[in-house]
Structure formats: C-alpha cells, structure tokens
Amino acid sequence: MIGARLVQKVSSTRGFVKVAPHVVPALDRAVHRLTRGKVLLSAQMLPGVILTSTGARSGLSRRTPLACMPEDDGRSWILIGSNFGRTDHPAWTHNLLAHPDAEVSWKGADIPVRARLLEGEERAAAWKTALAFWPPYATYQARVEREIRLFRIVRR
Numbered sequence: 001m002i003g004a005r006l007v008q009k010v011s012s013t014r015g016f017v018k019v020a021p022h023v024v025p026a027l028d029r030a031v032h033r034l035t036r037g038k039v040l041l042s043a044q045m046l047p048g049v050i051l052t053s054t055g056a057r058s059g060l061s062r063r064t065p066l067a068c069m070p071e072d073d074g075r076s077w078i079l080i081g082s083n084f085g086r087t088d089h090p091a092w093t094h095n096l097l098a099h100p101d102a103e104v105s106w107k108g109a110d111i112p113v114r115a116r117l118l119e120g121e122e123r124a125a126a127w128k129t130a131l132a133f134w135p136p137y138a139t140y141q142a143r144v145e146r147e148i149r150l151f152r153i154v155r156r
Contacts, residue, residue: 025065050105056098064092078126081149085140093149113153126150
C-alpha cells in the first residue's frame, strides 16, 4: 500500500512533528463534530477515537482525537502517548493517570471506559504490536528520552 508507506514516511519527519500537533487534532475535532461523531479524519489511515477525559488539574472535560489500536472486537483499545515524538508526555496521559474513568467516541458511539497504564511485560508486548501496527512509533521513541506511555482502555 503506497499511500500508507508515504504517510508513515511523512509522519516520521521533524516537520510533521512541528505542524501536526496543531493541525491534525483541530481538523479531527471539527470533522467529528460536523459529522455527529461518524467520521474522524485521521482515522482514514489509522483507527481513531475521540477520548473525553477529566483534566488532571482543572477537573474539566477534555476531548482529544487519538489514533488507537482496537482489540477484542471493539471492547478494548490501546492508546499510545507518542505526542508525535515531542519531548513531553501528552496531557491526556496525565488526565488518565489522575482520572482513569473516561469516554471514547468510537464509530459514532459514545462508550464509557476505564484506562490502565501498561507496564512491564504487558507494555512490552503491546509496544511490539504497536510498532508492527504503525512503524513511525519507533522514530518517535528514538527522539525522546521518556518512555512512551501505553494505555489499555476497556468498556465499563
């Protein structure tokens, strides 16, 4: 699939990392809203959800479009806190650590979920799957000193 390879190559560039965090989520939120939750623009290349979490410090509701790896026929998902290979953990990961109960919009349905940070062997297995699923994650990890956080979210 040439299109996927091209997108993977582009998404691994430093230019993409500078621009994408500002453009991709805004476009995703707008298209998602306009289509009443039926379309997530970035999900045309990777499966995606809109995560609604509670702000770790503010306590306010936060909506974040994220790529995901669906598991178990849509009963659970792996979320990867790559932050496009930027140095800090993404805010949504702090939110899930503080408030693991959240909601995802998946294929137009709002689903209550609970998040759990993956560690040890469980994280290693999920990371291996993530690299096979989207190879640019390896480039993102190589650019940062932090360990990219992985969460499994399951239906409540």
